Amino acid sequence: MSDTKKIGRPRNFDYDEALVRAMSVFWTKGYDGASVRDLTGAMGIAGPSLYAAFGDKRELYLKTIDHYRDADACAPLVALEAEDDIEKAVRDFLCEVIRSATEHESGAKGCFLASCVVTTVGQVDGVAERVEAAIDDTEKRLAARFDREIGKGTLPPDFPSRERAALLFDLRQGYMFRGRAGWDKERMQKDIAARVRMVLSH
Amino acid sequence: MSDTKKIGRPRNFDYDEALVRAMSVFWTKGYDGASVRDLTGAMGIAGPSLYAAFGDKRELYLKTIDHYRDADACAPLVALEAEDDIEKAVRDFLCEVIRSATEHESGAKGCFLASCVVTTVGQVDGVAERVEAAIDDTEKRLAARFDREIGKGTLPPDFPSRERAALLFDLRQGYMFRGRAGWDKERMQKDIAARVRMVLSH
DNA sequence: TGAATTATGTATCGAACGATATATATTAGG
DNA sequence: CCTAATATATATCGTTCGATACATAATTCA
Structure with missing residues (x-):
């Protein structure tokens, strides 16, 4: 848009990086459990800088949600879309789900939206619509992946893309819970083969 | 055990009822979001009574978890076990899941364990082992329901009870999220028929 | 009936909470 | 350079947090 420098003293921290660190705190401690001091500590800034740059705690929280969505940070979905062979793609999706559900990047397990944000739906204004939009978006992308195969002829024309997309979504929720x-x-990987078959059965 | 009355002034509130009310507060507001004042207000008692009867906030929380488990409060599971016809039973299970995921009894939606408690696993000592035990117990009961059908001959001897129990569990998680x-x-009920078929397919 | 025991109600504790007032530092434009 | 504008650092605001001290009420047991 504009590379004209703004007047006034510039920030000495990176906005997006601070946002990611804030997300990590919310992710591990929850919305209420994350104190402003926890946040400023992890973000490497002082209180007034947080409020000047992000608004208040709630607005910062909403901004972390939007950033998570915009960064396309859901690895399983990306894996499903990247692999051309649909059987491998579904398997990759499930493996990636299990990985993200068990490995903890910076102490945070699972999916930020599915495991953390969802619990604040009735509690923090602005969260509900974001979560609902995220579900719709995710299921549309999952279904689109199946539709792609229908187009290729790998799956039959009457393959229930939307149903199976919802199934993938729900399987993910289960793994996140576990x-x-x-x-x-290892315990979760035992069912992968059978589940791939189930997802693609017709 | 003993109907001998205890010495000292008796309580003028019902222990279990207070526990249920506390659970409802945790359910709707989350662990951190539920203040001791919220709790005492809903329980109809004063602070010191709470601490005398239940310990501190964390111990009260753990007691609500145990009470939820002991009360067999998971309606879908009960529905699955109660119906003799396995197809109807699975359908009843899913219907009950959807009902509990959408209707709010005292403001709380979903499953107390699956939607609320799980988020405090890494945060509140004593929660992790309870949640893991709850998953194991639930999946065992789900699998046992299928095994019952195998015994009756309604399902083949090689029916993968454990796998399908896990599937039912994960479908539940998805509905809870939604x-x-x-x-x-209505939106969730559209897939019920296909899902019943999928769960029982062999 | 008096001693022991337990629960209740009021009032409040120190700590941590979210948020901000104030003064200073750093930049761009005139 | 001076002014306007923005960010920072320190210090702290009033509130709410979880938890308790204290005095009083209600019960059992001797």
Whole structure:
């Protein structure tokens, strides 16, 4: 848009990086559990800088949600779309779900939206519509992946893309729950083959 | 055990009822979001009574979890076990899941464990083991329901009970998520028939 | 009936909460 | 350079948090 420099003293922190660090705090501690001091500490800035740059705690929270969505940070979805062979793609999706549900990047397990944000739906204004939009968007992208195969002829024309997209979505929710509860990767991987077959059966 | 009355002034509130009310507060507001004042207000008692009867906030929280489990409060599971016809039973299970995910009893939607407690796993000591035990118990009961049908001959001997139990579990998680996000009952009910078929397919 | 025991109600504790007032530092434009 | 504009650092605001001290009420047991 404009590379004209703004007047006034410039920030000495990176906006997006601070946002990611804030997300990580919300992710691990929850909305209420994350204090402003926790946030400023992780973001490497002082209180007034947080309020000047992001508004208040709630607005910062909403901004982390939007950033998560915009950054296309859902690895399983990306994996499903990247692999051309649909069977491998579904398997990759499930493997990636299990990985993200068990491995913890910066202490945060699972999906930021599915495991963390969703719990604040009735509690923090602005969250509900974002979560609902995220579900719709995710399921549309999942269904589109199946439709792509129908176009290629790999799946029959009457393949129930939307139903199976919803199934993938729900399987993910289950894995996220198990991951949170401490299940290990190996235990979850046992059903992958059968589940791939189920998702693609017709 | 003993109907001998205890010495000292008796309580003038019902222990279990207070526990249920506390659970409802945790359910709707989350662990951190539920203040001791919220809790005492809903329970109809004063602070010191709470601490005397239940310990501190965390111990009260753990007690609500145990009470939820002991009360067999998971309606879908009960519905699955109660119906003799396995096809109807699975359908009843899914219908009950959708109902509990969308209707709000005392403002709380979804499953207390699956939608609320799980988010405090890494945060509140004592929660992780309870959640893991709850998953194991639930999946065992789901699988046992299928095994019952194998015994009757309604399902083949090689029917993958454990796999399908896990599937039912994960479908539930998906519905709970959608319910939290504001999906309405009708939208979720569209896939029931196909899902019943999928769960019982062999 | 008095001693022991337990619960209740009021009032409040120190700590942590979210948020901000104030003064200073750093930039662009005139 | 001076002014306007924005960011920073320090210090702290009033509130709410989880948790308790204290005095009083209600019960059992001797």
